[in-house]
Amino acid sequence: MSGGQSGLPRLLAAAETAAPADAIDVIAEDLRRRFNAAKVSFLIVDLTGKAVARLSTAAAASEREAERIPLFGSVYEEVIRTQRLHQEATSHGHRVIVPVTNRGDAIGLLEVLLPADPGEAVLDAVGEAAHALAYIVIANGRFTDLYAWGKRSRPPTLAAEIQYQLLPPSLSCEAAQFTLSGNLEPSEDLSGDTFDYTQDRDTLHVSVTDPMGHDIDAALAATVLVGALRGARRAGADLAEQAHRADQALIDHGRGHATGQLLRINLHTGRARLVNAGHPWPLRMREGAVEAITCEVDHPFGLSELTPHPYRVQDLDLRPGDRLLMFTDGMLERHGEKVDLAALVERTRNLHPRETTLALTSAVRDAANGRLEDDATAVCLDWHGPQETQRHVGSGADTQQASAARTKDQS
Incomplete structure (x- = not known):
């Protein structure tokens, strides 16, 4: 696998061409094609901040069905809290989870299952895709209810x-x-x-x-x-x-x-x-x-x-x-x-x-x-x-630079 040059302009252009509700699938298809990814999921944080909904495919989203996963004690909670990439070897491939965040707004997570241990170039490309995904979700949220629906564990009053x-x-x-x-x-x-x-x-x-x-x-x-x-x-x-x-x-x-x-x-x-x-x-x-x-x-x-x-x-x-x-x-x-x-x-x-x-x-x-x-x-x-x-002093606040940092957690 090879990371190649930045694909950000191409991703954003392709997402703009796609229908608003299908824009996240542009990221998934790109990662599948470039790196032979077996699975690609976008998990959006719900309104409670205590669960994520897996928006995997256009078909599942259109049927208003999504797997909802409690965050407490999960690896997803750790990635959202630390804003650091997680990767681990599994029996099905190499799992990578990256925060999808914009200016401190923890929108969700990008989860990718790769066939082998990725190198730095591939991890950089996945991180870049997550960065693009944050802007794609924000921009397309103006035109579709998909993301608003994904944030709701149950209908509000x-x-x-x-x-x-x-x-x-x-x-x-x-x-x-x-x-x-x-x-x-x-x-x-x-x-x-x-x-x-x-x-x-x-x-x-x-x-x-x-x-x-x-x-x-x-x-x-x-x-x-x-x-x-x-x-x-x-x-x-x-x-x-x-x-x-x-x-x-x-x-x-x-x-x-x-x-x-x-x-x-x-x-x-x-x-x-x-x-x-x-x-x-x-x-x-x-x-x-x-x-x-x-x-x-x-x-x-x-x-x-x-x-x-x-x-x-x-x-x-x-x-x-x-x-x-x-x-x-x-x-x-x-x-x-x-x-x-x-x-x-x-x-x-x-x-x-x-x-x-x-x-x-x-x-x-x-x-x-x-x-x-x-x-x-x-x-x-x-x-x-x-x-x-301006200087950062002991507030515990992470930044976008910290969001890009990585930690390798093996299980």
Whole structure:
């Protein structure tokens, strides 16, 4: 077998020519042809973050059938967690599993069964195929429900269906200055919680919101709230004005009230500013110690008619190496009060924010024996430093370079 020159341009061109739902089969066919691969599978991580669905062939996908595999204790979990290639000799050939990841968003895995022990050139080619596959899935997800279906262990409620459209397209993001990830429980039965983020040339914007109520009413309130915040942000409004417009939108449309937290970080200076609208205090871990940031708390969005004073924009002390955790009250109240959140943040300090938020929300769900009475949402931000002085310090965050690294595990 020979790796040859980079096939990335050819793969992307072929995927663009294929139907959106068949684009992943372009990768499979290429690996079969070039390296005589016996089996090629794409395994997509589902909404819970605790299982993968094997999308092997167009036929299986069209029939809405896929093998669903729990991640806990599996080699798939190890590859997703470490973002490192796994290879092993089996009785049927040489098995290679590569992460399919884009900017920290662990989309899934590419699994290939090769006839013999591959050399470095072949491993490079499989890694390149996985890299291309990440872009193929992201691009074609706009045109087909295949990948959205693959992420679902069971159909979500109508409220959850609405709310997933409000979330950012990726729940994780890695950049030079920061690594960020969020997670929500219960994944198929959301009823209000949302988070959002975006990065422009100068600024990182993050929000966490929690409308009152449950089910469809909360989802509709979240729609108004997130729409107002995004509209204000995209119009260039500052934090105080964003908060004001969100508050007024809930009042104008009779959607009750919502707590929320708006964060804005200057990527050049590192200056962080915060608005807290009746929301739980965030936690900050600095040099291994976790403490609450006891900021001033203003009235929730939608209540300015009762407490008419402007939202305060506060400075937030954020330094390179800090880990910041923002969350909704479902992480603290009812079953959440059984979980020592600060201790769990300390124990997960060496994990990527993607793994940390999953561990935190899973702990709350486990405390409720899988039956949460309120949404539990967590957003974890590792701040590496401003653009001019950015440096990676002890956050445990992996990067795309780490994703490309390899470890050989023999079994």
